[in-house]
Amino acid sequence: MGFAEVQIDQVKDYWDRRPCNIRHSTQPVGTKQYFDEVEARKYFVEPHIPTFAEFPRWSEKKVLEVGCGIGTDTVNFARHGALVTSVDLSVRSLEIARQRVGVYGLEKQVRFYSANAEELSCYVPVEPYDLIYSFGVIHHTPHPESVLRELRQYTRPGTTLKIMVYHRMSWKVLWIVMTEGKGKFWSLPDLVAKNSEAQTGCPVTYAYSRREGRDLLERHGFRVRDSKVDHIFAYRIPDYVQYRYVKESYFRWMPSEVFRALERCFGWHLCLTAEA
């Protein structure tokens, strides 16, 4: 079965079972300490996110975040003074994101919607935004094209679109195919979906070449201004799940400039910035 045939409820159930990054802290879920630790771990492991999001730039601006998960980026947009509309399919993720916004006293700046982004305009009032932001989401929905079509309605000339989708020509894909797939390149889409996230068995995970990522946006009337590849997860997983950060030996000894060059060519995150 192709990803386009997957039912949206399967996607919702998967993310409700284990919201993204929910185990980034061992503190009780919902406490300030928990949320502080989740954020620290996320931006430690993925330091390119604040650079890509440019949180301070959106102060006093309207931001539409599609697929907010448990709200790490949501609170950072809000903290920097943005007015944020955050949407997610997973009710459990939204509950935690709502709690999080409350813990930091940012309720007045954020409104949440439980919605399928493929039918966004059925749930979220159509109005123009300054920034539409979606990090690691569109590749998990059965019909990414439908999301782009919907997003177009939330733009005005000059709206910025920032989207991260997974990059196919990446170290991570090679690692999945060689370790989990024992070299079965012909099963690549299924292998990637099965192993792309912390919890195995993601029902939908598309991965794009740079050209395909660009075309996805341009087909829907966005002009891509910047396209960057970033992020290789360098840590040993048995240590990482115990909250220790020990790099794989081959990355440990690699000069940092070489590692950064590798990330920029074969990173897992294809970060696209476009304009409406």
Ligand SMILES: C[S@@+](CC[C@H](N)C(=O)[O-])C[C@H]1O[C@@H](n2cnc3c(N)ncnc32)[C@H](O)[C@@H]1O
């Ligand atoms: C990998 S997580 C990323 C969460 C967040 N952006 C982050 O970086 O922490 C993917 C999120 O996309 C959401 N998602 C997947 N398909 C969606 C859809 N069609 N509409 C809305 N949200 C969706 C999932 O529920 C999940 O919370």
